[in-house]
Amino acid sequence: MDAEAAPSYNPGDISWIATSMVLVWLMVPGLGYFYSGLASHKNALSLIMYVLVCMMVASIQWFIWGYSLTFSLGGNAILGNLDNAFLRGLLGYPSVGIDAIPDLIFCVYQCMFQCVTAALVVGAVAERARLLPLMIFVFVWSTLVYNFLAYWTWNPNGWCFQLGGLDFAGGTPVHIGSGCSALAYALVVGKRIGYGKDADPERFKAHNMSNVVLGTAFLWFGWFGFNGGSVLSSNVRLGMVLIVTNLAAAVGALTWMLMDYRVERKFSAFGFCSGAIAGLVAITPAAGFVGPGPAIALGFLGGFFCNLSLYTKRWLGFDDALDVFSLHGVGGYVGCIFTGVFAEQYVAALDGTEIDGGWMNQNWVQVGYQFADATAGAAWAFCMTFIICFIMNKIPGLSLRVSEEDEIQGLDVTEIGESAYVYVNKLISVDTTTGAQITVREEIKQVNVGEHGSVHTADKIEVSTPNGTVGGVA
Numbered sequence: 358m359d360a361e362a363a364p365s366y367n368p369g370d371i372s373w374i375a376t377s378m379v380l381v382w383l384m385v386p387g388l389g390y391f392y393s394g395l396a397s398h399k400n401a402l403s404l405i406m407y408v409l410v411c412m413m414v415a416s417i418q419w420f421i422w423g424y425s426l427t428f429s430l431g432g433n434a435i436l437g438n439l440d441n442a443f444l445r446g447l448l449g450y451p452s453v454g455i456d457a458i459p460d461l462i463f464c465v466y467q468c469m470f471q472c473v474t475a476a477l478v479v480g481a482v483a484e485r486a487r488l489l490p491l492m493i494f495v496f497v498w499s500t501l502v503y504n505f506l507a508y509w510t511w512n513p514n515g516w517c518f519q520l521g522g523l524d525f526a527g528g529t530p531v532h533i534g535s536g537c538s539a540l541a542y543a544l545v546v547g548k549r550i551g552y553g554k555d556a557d558p559e560r561f562k563a564h565n566m567s568n569v570v571l572g573t574a575f576l577w578f579g580w581f582g583f584n585g586g587s588v589l590s591s592n593v594r595l596g597m598v599l600i601v602t603n604l605a606a607a608v609g610a611l612t613w614m615l616m617d618y619r620v621e622r623k624f625s626a627f628g629f630c631s632g633a634i635a636g637l638v639a640i641t642p643a644a645g646f647v648g649p650g651p652a653i654a655l656g657f658l659g660g661f662f663c664n665l666s667l668y669t670k671r672w673l674g675f676d677d678a679l680d681v682f683s684l685h686g687v688g689g690y691v692g693c694i695f696t697g698v699f700a701e702q703y704v705a706a707l708d709g710t711e712i713d714g715g716w717m718n719q720n721w722v723q724v725g726y727q728f729a730d731a732t733a734g735a736a737w738a739f740c741m742t743f744i745i746c747f748i749m750n751k752i753p754g755l756s757l758r759v760s761e762e763d764e765i766q767g768l769d770v771t772e773i774g775e776s777a778y779v780y781v782n783k784l785i786s787v788d789t790t791t792g793a794q795i796t797v798r799e800e801i802k803q804v805n806v807g808e809h810g811s812v813h814t815a816d817k818i819e820v821s822t823p824n825g826t827v828g829g830v831a
Contacts, residue, residue, distance in 0.1 A: 536686020609636020
């Protein structure tokens with residue numbers, strides 16, 4: 358580009374989008390901790406790694422052709438072309454999203470959306486999916502599912518964009534796409550061993566709720582960049598987006614907690630975390646189009662319908678291990694449809710954007726547009742993912758599921774070769790004369806990897822006696 362012809366940009370806008378990119382990146386390890394805490398202890402480390410590996414593969418695919426297929430300007434109504442493959446031609450030109458920022462900044466920000474969406478899918482097949490096929494799946498899925506949905510929604514040439522659908526920050530590409538894809542993935546992979554109506558309820562309980570709460574906090578924090586960055590500028594509309602995002606999360610958390618309290622008579626941490634995420638999912642497509650009042654309604658509706666949708670898993674018998682479909686598929690669908698109800702012209706106009714609004718502005722057809730967008734996205738994501746998984750499962754060496762023995766041992770050992778925890782067992786006695794506690798026997802177990810990749814556990818045994826402590830390794 359000719360330096361003299363290079364456009365000038367507002368440093369504040371660029372700084373905010375770059376900051377938002379970092380916030381969305383933080384959602385990926387946050388999701389890892391959220392998933393890790395919900396799983397069993399023997400799969401805790403592997404789930405964090407699976408989520409990060411998804412980000413790795415999605416980033417590479419975005420560089421190769423993901424960005425070009427999604428945001429190139431030469432495509433048709435369905436998909437872009439390869440004009441910007443390997444990020445060719447991305448210098449200092451104005452972005453396809455908005456003229457206020459350069460395309461390089463827009464590219465790296467949007468890359469994080471693909472990373473988060475791919476990582477979300479992992480939760481449905483937690484504790485039983487192989488890592489190598491997952492890596493291949495993410496690359497293919499990003500190309501055939503996410504890039505299509507994002508193009509339809511955000512590229513000016515996309516059919517949904519042309520139709521007039523409103524999706525501010527990813528109700529269809531991110532949440533409906535990941536939720537319906539997760540459901541298809543889980544159906545092909547099958548249920549976990551022992552999962553069903555007669556399963557031991559303790560067998561599938563979350564092993565570390567502290568990690569779940571920590572992951573939720575990271576997700577909530579990162580969501581300000583997810584929704585706020587989608588303004589693509591630093592202005593008054595950004596302030597409204599931040600307010601409604603936080604408000605919907607709070608109302609969603611309260612709604613889920615109260616619904617669970619009605620049954621359990623406890624204010625559960627799981628209810629708080631699930632409700633907050635449900636509220637955040639529901640507000641995502643509407644964040645730049647609604648004010649505080651509708652945000653409260655969306656937070657309530659997201660928490661209410663996502664909570665109810667958990668029962669469908671029990672009725673229909675599928676094993677979506679970490680409820681990706683219930684939270685993201687259902688929450689995203691609710692958010693998309695009710696965006697057509699609550700969207701208002703005055704909110705979009707805070708930065709000069711013009712929309713026809715929704716039912717709040719007597720634009721009755723908007724719900725129809727939203728229904729077409731959400732339903733087409735759900736159908737495409739589910740069908741394409743099912744086809745991808747079905748074909749991969751038939752290819753030798755690419756079967757999606759680990760063996761029964763590996764599943765019983767846990768994926769930390771069988772897929773990662775390392776463990777999240779060191780296990781300590783102690784036998785304590787009390788000296789009757791002094792009342793002091795004496796460690797009679799202590800066993801410390803930790804997973805180790807052998808020279809040739811073999812996995813074994815080492816037991817360090819220490820015994821305390823009046824003459825001192827002796828120990829060894831078993």
